[in-house]
Amino acid sequence: MPGELVRKEDREFAAAFGANLARLRRARGMSQEALMFQSEVHRTGIGSFERGEHIPRCDTALKLCAGLGVSPDELFKGLSWGPPSLTKGQPLFGTATRPDRTTNERRR
Numbered sequence: 449m450p451g452e453l454v455r456k457e458d459r460e461f462a463a464a465f466g467a468n469l470a471r472l473r474r475a476r477g478m479s480q481e482a483l484m485f486q487s488e489v490h491r492t493g494i495g496s497f498e499r500g501e502h503i504p505r506c507d508t509a510l511k512l513c514a515g516l517g518v519s520p521d522e523l524f525k526g527l528s529w530g531p532p533s534l535t536k537g538q539p540l541f542g543t544a545t546r547p548d549r550t551t552n553e554r555r556r
Contacts, residue, residue: 454503463500464527470498472516472523487515 454462473483473494480498484491489504489511496502497512504512513523 454501458503458529459500461527461529462497462503465503465524466498466500468523468525468527469494469512472518473498476516478516483512483515487511489515 473480478486480491480494483489483494487494489508493502493504493508494512497504509520509523513520516523
């Protein structure tokens with residue numbers, strides 16, 4: 449399925465995106481199947497996006513825009529995102545540290 453599973457932090461964004469997608473599709477009198485043929489995005493993926501279960505990748509979102517005949521501005525209208533707030537000292541991307549170059553160098 450093209451798209452990412454929705455993390456707890458992104459559920460609001462996914463739900464709003466899905467509502468926009470469904471609204472635009474219905475305003476054009478299109479079924480999910482008709483949008484599938486126009487955008488080359490599978491019907492089950494469209495349904496999953498509309499229900500807020502997945503967030504589409506950039507290329508998939510652009511295909512949906514083309515299939516609907518709208519600009520990305522229209523599809524993403526009213527949506528915004530910001531990074532989660534961090535606790536002081538909490539690493540941004542997990543706990544991985546930079547590897548020691550001497551032990552990870554390729555042997556020639």
